[in-house]
Amino acid sequence: MSFTFHHITLRVSDLHRARAFYEGVLGLTVDQDFLEEKLRLRLDGTATRLVLLPPLPQTPPGDRFKEWRIGLDHLAIGVPIGEVARLARVLGDAGVPNSGVKADRLGPAMITFRDPDNIQWEFFEQA
Template identity: 35%
Template sequence: MTAFPPLNHVALTVRDLTVSGPWYGALFGAEPAIDEDTDPDLHHTVWVVGTGTLIGLHQHGTAAPAEAFSEFRVGLDHVAFGVADRSELEKWAARLDELGIEHGAVKDASYGSGVSFRDPDGIALEFFAPPA
């Protein structure tokens, strides 16, 4: 068997693409590569980030449940975007400030450093740098 394959894409369900689409577009600093209805009950918008990973937003025809996202529920905890080092991490924290996106302080641990933030639906996101 060959080596385990790299991550290809992450698809996140959002409540309202008219809110989340522009938010992610500003975060990524790019226009989506795909923005289409695949059937009457699904619209998806997809960006290509980093070295080719796809980040997709799905809005289903069936309304999302009323409860907010929680990393304490079984399923997704968070999505982390890797940066080269702590200096680059600090630049991304400053970029979040420029975009008006609330975020936590840079947290350092033995395994690396991160800054956490949430999208309009409360989905937990992070920029993460390996240890120095």
């Protein structure tokens, strides 16, 4: 079966802070802004969207992502060659802690970092 991701939806603790990170730091393009209800961003060069939603009323105050729970561990995105080094500079300039450019055990350059809600992202170079 061949498929692509249509969208990835993340619950975030603060839509405004998440928008500043994903749009301002990572440079994703806002597709649709539904005020305080949700925000849709485009993963450039793909048909995939990142959808950000506010917390549900049952969410405990101060809740943050923890990969040791069942469910999502991290997100890994393929990017063109040279993009990992550029992203390392952007993250560094924005004060976002990251791994720096590393070689994955399979070879391509990669970088890891966490968003404001502690969700880990990995970007891998791919030809």
